[in-house]
Amino acid sequence: xxxxxxxxxxxxxxxxxxxxxxxxxxxxxxxxxxxxxxxxxxxxxxxxxxxxxxxxxxxxxxxxxxxxxxxxxxxxxxxxxxxxxxxxxxxxxxxxxxxxxxxxxxxxxxxxxxxxxxxxxxxxxxxxxxxxxxxxxxxxxxxxxxxxxxxxxxxxxxxxxxxxxxxxxxxxxxxxxxxxxxxxxxxxxxxxxxxxxxxxxxxxxxxxxxxxxxxxxxxxxxxxxxxxxxxxxxxxxxxxxxxxxxxxxxxxxxxxxxxxxxxxxxxxxxxxxxxxxxxxxxxxxxxxxxxxxxxxxxxxxxxxxxxxxxxxxxxxxxxxxxxxxxxxxxxxxxxxxxxxxxxxxxxxxx
Ligand SMILES: Nc1ncnc2c1ncn2[C@@H]1O[C@H](COP(=O)(O)OP(=O)(O)OP(=O)(O)O)[C@@H](O)[C@H]1O
Ligand SMILES: [Mg+2]
Numbered sequence: 001x002x003x004x005x006x007x008x009x010x011x012x013x014x015x016x017x018x019x020x021x022x023x024x025x026x027x028x029x030x031x032x033x034x035x036x037x038x039x040x041x042x043x044x045x046x047x048x049x050x051x052x053x054x055x056x057x058x059x060x061x062x063x064x065x066x067x068x069x070x071x072x073x074x075x076x077x078x079x080x081x082x083x084x085x086x087x088x089x090x091x092x093x094x095x096x097x098x099x100x101x102x103x104x105x106x107x108x109x110x111x112x113x114x115x116x117x118x119x120x121x122x123x124x125x126x127x128x129x130x131x132x133x134x135x136x137x138x139x140x141x142x143x144x145x146x147x148x149x150x151x152x153x154x155x156x157x158x159x160x161x162x163x164x165x166x167x168x169x170x171x172x173x174x175x176x177x178x179x180x181x182x183x184x185x186x187x188x189x190x191x192x193x194x195x196x197x198x199x200x201x202x203x204x205x206x207x208x209x210x211x212x213x214x215x216x217x218x219x220x221x222x223x224x225x226x227x228x229x230x231x232x233x234x235x236x237x238x239x240x241x242x243x244x245x246x247x248x249x250x251x252x253x254x255x256x257x258x259x260x261x262x263x264x265x266x267x268x269x270x271x272x273x274x275x276x277x278x279x280x281x282x283x284x285x286x287x288x289x290x291x292x293x294x295x296x297x298x299x300x301x302x303x304x305x306x307x308x309x310x311x312x313x314x315x316x317x318x319x320x321x322x323x324x325x326x327x328x329x330x331x332x333x334x335x336x337x338x339x340x341x342x343x344x345x346x347x348x349x350x
Contacts, residue, residue: 081106093211105133123150147231153195202303214274252287267297276345280305285321287328308349
């Protein structure tokens with residue numbers, strides 16, 4: 001997976017605010033001042049990327065010190081779009097959504113960390129075609145700019161993997177060598193395989209669910225330990241013309257009206273039914289892994305999906321999911337029954 005070279009924060013924020021009809025040259029002083037005022041969903045971002053820690057924000061002056069960059073090449077904090085560098089099977093299902101950027105000329109720009117998790121970090125990425133891209137790259141359709149989330153799994157030595165065999169029981173591993181390696185947690189190969197397999201499992205689950213119409217983010221592609229998916233949230237333009245990307249809040253903090261609560265319940269149980277009919281339970285379903293994107297509800301964080309047929313712990317896991325989500329809806333005033341939901345889902349699965 002190509003990594004992003006280090007970039008001063010000022011340039012990343014500038015990149016976030018660059019529109020496609022602006023030339024992708026080094027920012028002017030005015031642009032830099034605007035960029036410094038701009039917020040890239042700061043209330044949602046946990047902090048700068050580790051590669052930026054220690055970078056002095058007043059380094060905006062670097063813009064003058066460096067030689068002029070080549071706008072046709074990725075700059076600091078950017079890489080070429082990885083869309084073409086992965087095999088077709090590692091990309092999201094068809095039909096491709098019309099907001100997705102698939103052009104070879106696009107750059108990926110890392111805008112910051114959305115959240116540092118126990119096993120993975122979620123980064124906000126802008127995939128955009130820079131102004132002045134070669135005309136032969138002009139596609140028959142397709143978007144010029146989109147926001148994505150890169151969920152990057154850490155290897156066992158860097159993460160605090162808490163998901164145990166309860167989840168993986170009954171899941172077939174592609175290569176027995178991988179299986180043996182995972183059992184030998186001491187081997188570096190084993191640690192790397194584990195991280196890619198959680199990423200694989202999440203991508204495969206997202207693909208199946210999205211194709212079957214469940215409310216999950218569109219899975220854009222997988223590349224090793226990185227899953228790229230649709231950014232669930234909105235972009236708002238402030239008075240200064242700066243753009244803020246604001247991730248959808250987790251359901252846990254929400255206090256929806258009764259009508260919206262009912263709609264959320266319908267969307268959630270629809271998503272759980274799709275999962276059950278495909279033969280899975282989420283396995284870690286809670287208001288922390290459900291995003292409230294306005295009126296739309298989106299289920300996330302699916303690496304631990306549990307096979308309802310092959311996994312001997314599956315019904316316990318499904319019942320726990322049902323109880324956890326029902327507790328939240330009950331606390332908000334909706335009369336729902338975890339046991340009835342569990343029985344209904346189990347009936348659909350079998
Ligand atoms: N597609 C998305 N769009 C917007 N925000 C997202 C998206 N995916 C993840 N996030 C944000 O990142 C957070 C962590 O994502 P996720 O739950 O998938 O990872 P995790 O490593 O399991 O984190 P945790 O350990 O906190 O559960 C989410 O709670 C959400 O705030
Ligand atoms: Mg989570």
